[in-house]
Every structure is written in C-alpha cells, then in structure tokens.
Amino acid sequence: MAPSQEEVFEKVRTALVDALGVDEEEVTPEATMVGDLGAExxxxxxIVFRLEKAFGIEIPRAELFPEDILTNAEYVHDGKVTEAGIGELKKRMAFADLSKFEADPVVQNFGNLLTVSDLCRYVESKVGAAG
Amino acid sequence: MRWFWIDRFLEFESGRRAVAVKAVSLAEEQIDAYMPGYPVMPGSLIVEGLAQTGGLLVGEHNGFRERVVLAKLGKAVFHRHAVPGDVLRYTAEVEDIRPDGAIVKGTSHLGELLQAEIELVFAHLDDRFTGVEQFYPADFLAMLRCFGLYDVGRGADGGPLRVPAHLREAELAADGRPPLRPRPADEAPPA
Incomplete structure (x- = not known):
C-alpha cells in the first residue's frame, strides 16, 4: 500500500536529520534545503541515496537537479532562465513551486529553491502516496 | 611519514567490497604524541584507513580514471581502542556508486570484535577540477602493487583483477623497460 503523506514526511525528515545532522524541529515543510538546512x-x-533506500525508489539526478536545463544556452540568457526554460523546468519539476523563482529567474538562485515539502511531493509522485 | 594507512589488501571484489589490514605498531609516529603515556591508534587515522580501502574500491570500479575524494562522513562510531600490537581489519562495502560519487559502509574489526563503524561518502571530482591530478600514475600503480591489490583482487567477472592499460603504460614509460617477466595481471598496453 502506498504510504500516506505523513509517512512520507516522517521518512524524508529522518533522511535529512541523518544526512545533514540537523534537529528534527528544523525540518519543517517550508524549510529550504540549502538556505535553512545548510545542505551542500x-x-x-x-540524501538521494537515503531516500532511495527508505522508499525503495530510484531517483535520477536530473529529476531533482535540472543542471542540463540551467546550463543550456537555449534556455538561459544573461544569467536568467528564459520563458521557454521555465516551461521546461515546470515540466521536469512538477512537484516544485516555481512561482517565486519565475518572478526573478536568476540561475544562481535556483540552488536555494527546493524546500522540504517539494522533496516530499517529489517522493509522493514516485511512490503514488495516498492523501 | 608515508601516507599509507593500510598495509595490505586481503580481499578485493571489484565494485562490491574490499578487506584490508592495518598493523598498529609502537614504532609509528602517530602513536607518540596523540595521548602521551597511553598509546592508542587515533580514530581519525582509522577513518583514513577505511577511506583508503573504500576509496580504492570506488576508484577501481572505473579503472582508476575518476578522481575520487572523501567528501563526507555520515557517521563514525568507535567501540574500542586499537593499541600497538593490534591488527585492524577494515572492510569497505559499496552501497551505491553513481556518476557523481559513491556511498560506502566501512567497519573495522579486531579479531571478531567490532572496533568501529563508519559511513563514507565519496565524490568524483567534476570538470571544474580538470587538470588536477591526484597521483602520478606510475607511483600510484606501484602503491597498488605494494598493497597486494593485484595478488588478491577479483574483477566483476570473478576472474583475476587486471591492471588498467593506462596505468601499465605509465609504469612501462617510467621504467624505460618492460619487466623481466610479464605479470599475469597486466593488460597489454594499447598498440
């Protein structure tokens, strides 16, 4: 049976606590991976390894880290992601809330976009979590 | 001091696991100043020994073409001290190898007793480090031979582990002459 959203969050939190050495209380849905939790x-x-093991899923790197899009001259002009690029990112990362990034799509800021709840939604899309 | 923190491989299965030993001696420098009057092997150097065991295991998987660096310790738990006269047995097991790095589980034993448990994360240096070489290939191969890697190593197919052609070539170039007897583990250098 697919895990509930709560179960997904619990396991994601354990993976982040173990991988980043942060306290459980710090791992809130809104916390950003890089800025708030200090992920390098x-x-x-x-983290990817721990999530794969915890959920029995496979996580291709490009699904979470769309470096190919962010370094593609077709989608990036003057350090900013173009409209076409945003479209590609949305297609690839349907689980992430890109609205903030869309307002100021500076490539450099992309790294600090991912939140804990984005990560949970991603895992849910992989395991078909029940609501 | 030479930065060798394992003495010899006992087992080596390409891409899967490696077992190496480290004999702890009172004659070694690191024992002197670590805890004067209480000679023990520093835990940090046990981590290094496991990192060398695991790092070579990860590097061999790609024919020693990737530059492998220890990037992170997930956990390091020490259950007992290792003292002069002890022989530490390090076991490194690959949990996952990916294009950007690898996760390795390391344990250290004294006889049957678990001495330490360590989780290691290795990274493959990417294109930003082009031109940064970690080792001279001929010296590197000499070190692998010293560790007995090609005496005990098994390839992914279960057969004897082969010396990658690029390392063998460097060794021949450094020697300026071929060895007296070709060694069975040597791959022929490309024509």
Missing part, C-alpha cells in the same frame, strides 16, 4: 552539493548525493 555533496549532501544531495547522500
């Missing part, structure tokens, strides 16, 4: 690029390798 190498931590994502660790």
């Amino acid at each position: 690029s190498i931590d994502f390798l660790d």
